[in-house]
Amino acid sequence: MKYLRDSFIKFKKDALSKAFYDSIKYLFFSVILVIILKYIPVVKEWLKVEFTLTIWLIVLVSLLLITASFLLSIYLFNKKLKLIQTENQIDDLTGLKNHKALELELVRIENERNTKDEPISLILIDVDDFKKFNDENSYEIADSILSKLGNLLNKDGRITDETFRYFMRGDEFLIVAKETTISNAQLASERKRKLIEDSTFRIDNNSFNLTVSCGVTEFNIGETKEIVIERLNQALQKAKKKTGKNNTEIII
Structure with missing residues (x-):
C-alpha cells in the first residue's frame, strides 16, 4: 500500500500527469454532482427536460478542459525545457555561450x-x-x-x-x-x-x-x-x- 501511495503522489506531482489527473478529477466530480442533484426534488423538476443534454454538455466541456489542460501543460513543459537547455549552454563565469x-x-x-x-x-x-x-x-x-x-x-x-x-x-x-x-x-x-x-x-x-x-x-x-x-x-x-x-x- 505504501508503494502505491508513494507512486500515486509522485504521479500527481509530475507536471503533465498532474494536469491530466486534475482534469479527470473535475470530470468525475462534475458527473457525480449532476447524478446527486437529479435526486433532489427541486433540481429534479428543473432537470427533467434538460438533464440528458446537461450531462453530455458537462462531459463535453470537461473533455475540452482536459484537452486544453494537457496542451497547456505540454507548452509549459517545452518552455521550461528550452529554458533549461539555454541555461545549460551559458558559461557561468563570463555569461557567454559555452x-x-x-x-x-x-x-x-x-x-x-x-x-x-x-x-x-x-x-x-x-x-x-x-x-x-x-x-x-x-x-x-x-x-x-x-x-x-x-x-x-x-x-x-x-x-x-x-x-x-x-x-x-x-x-x-x-x-x-x-x-x-x-x-x-x-x-x-x-x-x-x-x-x-x-x-x-x-x-x-x-x-x-x-x-x-x-x-x-x-x-x-x-x-x-x-x-x-x-x-x-x-x-x-x-x-x-x-x-x-x-x-x-x-x-x-
Missing part, C-alpha cells in the same frame, strides 16, 4: 555550408602566459579577469558575431564571424587584440594588463568542423610561438 553551444553552432554551420556560400571565419583568442598569471595571483582574481575579458569581447562583437568561451576552465575565447572573409576576420582579430592590450582590468584596488594571441581561419565549403578547428588551433599555436606572443596569425 563549449556545448559552440559544438551545436559548428554542427549547424557544417550542415549549411553546402547550401550557403556566405563566408564564415573563426577567431580563437588565448590569453598570453595565463598559467603564470594564475601562479602569481589568486584563482579568484584570474576568474574576475576572464569575466571582464569575456564582457569586453562580447561588447566589441558585431551583430553577426557570436562569442563563445572555448572551454569551461580555459582562458580561450572563440568568435564565429559570419559574413566575414578571412582577411576581414584578420582585421577584426587585430582590433580585438589591440583593444585588450590597451585595456586596464581593475579588480578591487589592483590593476592588470593582458595581451592575447589570436588564430584565424575560414570555414570553407565542404569542410568538417574537426578540420576547421584543427587548422584554427594550428594558427593559434603559430601565433604563440612568435617572440613576445601578442600577435595574430592566419591559416587559409
Whole structure:
C-alpha cells in the first residue's frame, strides 16, 4: 500500500500527469454532482427536460478542459525545457555561450555550408602566459579577469558575431564571424587584440594588463568542423610561438 501511495503522489506531482489527473478529477466530480442533484426534488423538476443534454454538455466541456489542460501543460513543459537547455549552454563565469553551444553552432554551420556560400571565419583568442598569471595571483582574481575579458569581447562583437568561451576552465575565447572573409576576420582579430592590450582590468584596488594571441581561419565549403578547428588551433599555436606572443596569425 505504501508503494502505491508513494507512486500515486509522485504521479500527481509530475507536471503533465498532474494536469491530466486534475482534469479527470473535475470530470468525475462534475458527473457525480449532476447524478446527486437529479435526486433532489427541486433540481429534479428543473432537470427533467434538460438533464440528458446537461450531462453530455458537462462531459463535453470537461473533455475540452482536459484537452486544453494537457496542451497547456505540454507548452509549459517545452518552455521550461528550452529554458533549461539555454541555461545549460551559458558559461557561468563570463555569461557567454559555452563549449556545448559552440559544438551545436559548428554542427549547424557544417550542415549549411553546402547550401550557403556566405563566408564564415573563426577567431580563437588565448590569453598570453595565463598559467603564470594564475601562479602569481589568486584563482579568484584570474576568474574576475576572464569575466571582464569575456564582457569586453562580447561588447566589441558585431551583430553577426557570436562569442563563445572555448572551454569551461580555459582562458580561450572563440568568435564565429559570419559574413566575414578571412582577411576581414584578420582585421577584426587585430582590433580585438589591440583593444585588450590597451585595456586596464581593475579588480578591487589592483590593476592588470593582458595581451592575447589570436588564430584565424575560414570555414570553407565542404569542410568538417574537426578540420576547421584543427587548422584554427594550428594558427593559434603559430601565433604563440612568435617572440613576445601578442600577435595574430592566419591559416587559409
